[in-house]
Structures are given as structure tokens and as C-alpha cells.
Amino acid sequence: MAIGDDQVATLRAHLAGEFEEYERRWEQLDKEAARTEYTALVAAAFFEAVDRRFAKDGTVADVIDFVGDVRSRSEELSDAIDPRIAERLIRHALGDGSIGDIGDETMGSTQMLLLVALIADEQLDDAGLDEFMTEVRAVADEWTE
């Protein structure tokens, strides 16, 4: 099943910080379709964002520093993000370690928060964000086939 435009637009609005747009689009999504397609789109986006940030010369220290920085941005984030799980998810995306023991909800929420933080740190403009979403969509289409 191919990833729909509405799902891509919803995630883009979320990553762009357009939370009103995101809320509006989220309400319009098919929740059953979102269970498979939107989760795939988020996982693919997380993988691409981690690859852009740490694949070249990222180290464990960089991962730790990043997670700590994200958790320090607000108390809610500090409570919502388990640093060990966050580090494991990032390192797993880089080909290190395993995440089989992490719960689904925890994995989904943590991936989403880390993704937003990674994109926010990238400071992508609209074109860059569109390009990023295009790549992510292709990966998600591959995963959901």
C-alpha cells in the first residue's frame, strides 16, 4: 500500500511546527491506515534523520549528547524520553544494538520526539523539508509494500 499524500502532509506539518495544521490533518486521517502507513512513514523519517545526523562520523558521545540536549529542552521531554531507550533507538538505526525489547508505544513516541528534534536541529527550509519527505515517503512505500 502506497503512502498517501494526506499522511505525508500530516507528518510534514508536524515536523514543520505547524501544529494547528497537523491537528487538523490528523483528525482527517484514517486511523486504520495510519496504524500501518503513518507508522511506517514515521519510522522511515526517523531512520533518514538519524542517518543524516550521525551516519558520517557520529559517535556514542554524540548520541548521548544529543539525547541529553533533547531531554533538557523541557521537563515534559525529560519525562517523556528515556535516555537509554532513545540512545538505543538511534544506535539501532545506525546498525548497532537491538531494540527488540522496547515496547511499541514507547518506541513510537520516542521515535517521534527524536524525529522532531532532529528535523528541528536541521533547520530545513520548505524545499529541504519537501526533499526530505520525498525520500522518506519512498522508503515508507518500500516498507509497506
Added chain:
Amino acid sequence: VAVDNPNSAEAVEGRDAVETPQPPPPDRPGAEGFPSRAESRAAAAAAPDDGPRPSDEPGDDTPPDTSSAGPADDDRGGQAAADTSDSEHDRSPDGQEPRREEPEGTRTDDGGTDQSPSSEQNTPDAPGETESEDLDLSETSVPIEAADQPDLQQEDVRQEEIADSARGPADAPGEAAEEPHPDGDPGPETVAPSADESADPHTDSAQAAGGPEAVDSAPGQVVVADQPYEPPDDLHDPRPGSHLEEEQPVDDVLPVAEAEPVDESAAADPDTIPHSGDGSTEGTEPTAEPLADGIESEGEGGTHTGEPSGEDDDWDFDFTVNEKYVRARAGLNPVRAEDWSNEVGDQIPDPAERKGDRIVNETDDKASRRERMRREGYKATGEVRDGIRKVADQSKALKRPPTGNPETRICPPATGSEARAGDHQGLDVGNAVTAGLAAGVLIGELIHFVGGKLENRKGRR
């Protein structure tokens, strides 16, 4: 009278305190009644003719000894003897100084013309006192050599035998002087001068030197010269009444030997040997070196007294805490390493977790990692979806502020219609009052001026 009176020394001391005898000037040895050095030596050489005078020997060297033997309060007798000897030296053989003849005439009764410096020391009382004082000093220095220098002691004993043979039984007076000197430490320094006491040329030289070192070397001479021979094997004299029973061990003596030479360790100080005189140095040098060595060997021996070298290997018990072996020694037993290897940092958990290492393996291409992510990181479940949705509000905090200079303020552009007139300052009451007063003054002056002009015109008319 003065010879037999034990208090004569004090009397002499008091007299000398009044008279304050001056030492002969070096350039004028015979001036003002002071005997020249040659005269003193000649008198000393003539002294043995009177017979064995063992008690004279301490007298010759007693003055410097007692002066350096100890504190002034304890050394009254020694000081008196020192003063006495000084007075002896001050007396010229030909009696050029009548002022000094009166007190000394009593002393010269026994010897007549015996004006040698040692003639005065035939008095058993003064030397006895000084010897007792010196004996205490020698006692403190006894263990230094006695502990670890048996050879030295043997040599000292031999020298003491020679000295005793030359002395004779006249040493009887004075208990302290009677005490054997087992250590033999002062012996080497004292025996040589005692043997050469009759022709003691160094007495005057030592006194002429006047240095504290020369005085310090004397105590040992006085004591040991009068000590009867005692077998050296018994380093600690067990006889009752002996001061050696109260001797302090090496711990107390060793620092004393390294203390100021003015103290009782002067006899053990090798630096004092050259000042003791020409004849004494020959006998003291062989013993002075072992003396210093003895002190060092004492310290070396102390290092070995802790534990035998092979004792470490003989321990059969183990130190355990909570049934775990304690690391008691540098030598570790690898077999028991697990018993005490619960320390933090012994093992590196995982080489891959080391900080600074690159996470991504070169062999892992992006496609393989992506596929791995698909298999484990992507789960099409409602829980994942709910989790993504749940953090939507929290992700708002991750929104970074727009880029730009944070100090730059964006102000709305000013248009002509929105131009605001400047503020006008209101009228100040104080300024108004001031202006009114100034105006009133000016007006008054003007009126006065104008009025004056008008009167002038009327007056002209």
C-alpha cells in the same frame, strides 16, 4: 685547703667571677703575668716528674669539659674546675702577678713550684664533681657505640687499660669517676689525652683556641680517663649505683649525638676531635671514624629490627573480610583474583561502547541498515500509532525559534500618519516665578530710568 675542700671550686669560681681573669693575648703570651704557651707546655712536661697524677688529667681538660658538659645549673662544680684551671694558667710560674698569688699560694703548697696547669687538678673534689657530671654525659652517649660497635669497644678498652696503667690508684675519689665506662666512646678521645697528659701540649692549645668545640671534646677525656677497666662484653653495667643502669637506649641517644656539640653528645661528635689537641687526635681519630660509623650502623640495624626478611614468607594466616581475601601484599594470586576483583573499572564492558568510536560500521551500508530498521524499528501497530499521537503536544517544545540575531528587535515601520509629535514640556512653576521676578526687576528699573529722565528734563526747564 683549697685542694681538699670540695667547695673550694665554688670559692674559686666566685673569686674568678670577681676578678674576671682575662686570657693572655695571642701576640703577647707572657704579658701581664700570663704564662706563655711555651711556659705552660714546659710546666706540663715537668708535671710527670711529680709522679703519676691520674687525677690531674681530668683537671687539665676539665675546664672545657665542664663548661660544655651540660647546663650551667648542673655544672657548678665543673665550672668551678674550669675557672680553677683558668686561674692556674693565669698564674705564671715566676709569679709575676702578685694579685693572684694569694689564692694560688695555698694550692702550690703541695707542689711548691708546680705551676703546671694540671697541678690544680690534683684536688679530688673538683674533678670528682666534674667527673660525675661528665659521667652522666658519657652515659647518654654510651649506647651509641656500645650497641653496635663491639670492635670499637675492644679497642677502647685497650686504650683504657693503657691509660689506667699510667694513672695508678689516685683515681679513687669520686664515685662517678669510679664507674666503669663500658661504652668506650669517650675513651678513644680521652685515653689519648690521658696517656699524654703529662706532656699535654694540647691543653693550652685547646684552651687558647677557646672554641666551644675544644671544650666539648674534654668531657670524654675526664670521664674515661678515670674509669677503671671493665670487661667490654657487659655493655650495660649491672652494678648497683652505676649510672649506666639508667642508660637510655639508642633511641634517646642517637638524636643527642646529632645535637648541638655543646650538649653531651660532644664526645661523640667527630668534629670536636681536631680541637682536642695535637696528641689526642692521634688516639681519637681511629675511634672517631668508627664512632660515626657506629651511629650509622645503629640506624641500619634499626631498619632491620622491624621484621625479619624472611618473615613475610612465613605467614600462614590470611586476611579476609566477609570471606573475601584482602589484598595484603603486592604479590597477587591470579587464582584468587575473582575474590577481590569486584572493583569498578576492572573490565571494559564493550569495546563498541567506548566513547569516541564511530558507531556506523564501514561494512554496513545504508540499505542494510534500512532493512534492519524495517524489520525491528517499524511495527504497524496501534500502540505505535498511539505513541506517536501522544507526544504531539510535547513535541511543541522541540520547535526551535526562528533563526536570526536574537538581539534584533523587529519594529513596525513608521509611516507619516503614525508619526508622533514630540513631547512638550509643561510650564514649571519655579521657572515662572523666576521669570516674573526678573521681569518685575526690569520693569522697575525701566520705570526708574524713565522717571529720572523726565525729572531731568523738567529741571532743565
